[in-house]
Amino acid sequence: MKITKVTSHVLQYDMPELLGYSQQYYDKRTAHLVEVETDEGITGWGECFGPGNVAIANKAIVERVIQPLVLGENPLNRDVLWHKVYNLLRDHGQKGMPMQSLSGVDIALWDIAGKVAGLPLHMMIGGKHRDDIPVYGYGMMLRPEPVYELAKRFEDEAASIKGMGFAATKMKIGLGPKDDVKLAEAVRRGVGDEFPFMADANHCYTTSDAFFVGHALEELDAYWFEEPIAPEDLDGYRELRAGLKVNISGGEAEFNRWGWRNLLEARALSIAQPEVCALGGISEYLRVLALCHAHFTPVINHVWGSAIAVATNMHLLAAMPPMPGGLFPWEPMLEFDTTDNKFRDELLTEPLDIQGQVKKNNGRVTIPGGAGNGVEPDRDFIKRYTIN
Numbered sequence: 001m002k003i004t005k006v007t008s009h010v011l012q013y014d015m016p017e018l019l020g021y022s023q024q025y026y027d028k029r030t031a032h033l034v035e036v037e038t039d040e041g042i043t044g045w046g047e048c049f050g051p052g053n054v055a056i057a058n059k060a061i062v063e064r065v066i067q068p069l070v071l072g073e074n075p076l077n078r079d080v081l082w083h084k085v086y087n088l089l090r091d092h093g094q095k096g097m098p099m100q101s102l103s104g105v106d107i108a109l110w111d112i113a114g115k116v117a118g119l120p121l122h123m124m125i126g127g128k129h130r131d132d133i134p135v136y137g138y139g140m141m142l143r144p145e146p147v148y149e150l151a152k153r154f155e156d157e158a159a160s161i162k163g164m165g166f167a168a169t170k171m172k173i174g175l176g177p178k179d180d181v182k183l184a185e186a187v188r189r190g191v192g193d194e195f196p197f198m199a200d201a202n203h204c205y206t207t208s209d210a211f212f213v214g215h216a217l218e219e220l221d222a223y224w225f226e227e228p229i230a231p232e233d234l235d236g237y238r239e240l241r242a243g244l245k246v247n248i249s250g251g252e253a254e255f256n257r258w259g260w261r262n263l264l265e266a267r268a269l270s271i272a273q274p275e276v277c278a279l280g281g282i283s284e285y286l287r288v289l290a291l292c293h294a295h296f297t298p299v300i301n302h303v304w305g306s307a308i309a310v311a312t313n314m315h316l317l318a319a320m321p322p323m324p325g326g327l328f329p330w331e332p333m334l335e336f337d338t339t340d341n342k343f344r345d346e347l348l349t350e351p352l353d354i355q356g357q358v359k360k361n362n363g364r365v366t367i368p369g370g371a372g373n374g375v376e377p378d379r380d381f382i383k384r385y386t387i388n
């Protein structure tokens with residue numbers, strides 16, 4: 001079996017409304033799918049993390065840098081190919097876009113391996129530790145409007161996400177410490193006293209501002225405080241973890257086993273959030289997961305992107321061993337974006353219907369059962385939204 005072609009499909013559409021997080025507002029949704037074809041008619045699908053122009057640049061890395069290194073190779077040699085590509089790109093990018101690009105190719109190779117074996121991805125890894133997983137719905141994105149309006153909107157949106165049946169919810173913050181506390185108070189009002197909510201700062205604070213907001217989140221009984229400060233600031237993370245009772249989460253901007261080793265050895269995180277479509281694909285995710293567990297750090301995957309990314313993460317979450325285990329073990333959750341995303345809802349010939357399942361099954365979804373990722377993208381849909 002030989003790899004005959006590697007194609008990046010960059011999809012994009014105009015969002016119905018302007019949304020934002022602490023770093024920017026955006027009005028376009030992008031997805032970057034990777035298709036790996038073989039001489040035996042089996043095709044694998046993967047996805048690279050990276051919005052907008054990053055996806056367009058990553059397409060060039062996938063097709064013009066990685067493709068020549070893997071053409072003619074046996075796709076089942078996925079770990080050999082991972083190291084061939086990584087070792088040759090080491091001088092040019094141990095983090096960031098080269099790793100995002102390699103991730104999409106690696107995920108597609110795992111899809112091929114599953115299809116060859118006739119086994120779903122979670123069985124290729126070692127089996128399911130759980131048949132279904134709880135889902136948290138994130139929303140409450142920033143909008144360019146006054147804080148009192150945004151707070152009212154967040155209160156209503158939080159109540160609505162809870163009403164949809166999700167197991168927990170997550171909000172964005174990033175207006176500045178005092179206004180962010182007002183937003184978090186609004187979300188707590190919206191969901192009531194018991195329901196878990198989390199706050200994601202996308203690394204916009206100084207350490208002292210993060211302490212101010214973190215103390216308020218403790219008072220509001222938030223479950224976690226995500227990416228409070230810059231991912232490079234490992235000392236800051238360690239200080240926040242030692243000084244705050246709220247869980248400190250992060251890791252979506254970290255890459256491969258060497259980057260994660262530093263993060264974990266710094267004792268920077270209460271909850272690790274690896275992004276499989278960025279850190280190096282499934283091959284590297286499994287090594288990072290083992291490192292997290294070696295440091296007794298629980299993992300809740302970061303999930304972003306199309307239905308390919310969502311399905312991949314469902315398999316990974318099903319195959320994640322309990323850590324430390326027990327009669328009522330700590331459980332991971334699936335992250336789900338409740339804002340407009342056609343690439344998740346309409347890409348597949350048979351949609352995952354996460355929201356429908358959540359509503360019917362008490363906030364939980366079952367794991368796809370087909371071979372590989374277990375999902376099939378609709379080629380007409382891909383053609384309609386391709387911009388490259």
Ligand SMILES: [Mg+2]
Nearest residue numbers: 200226227252
């Ligand atoms: Mg985040």
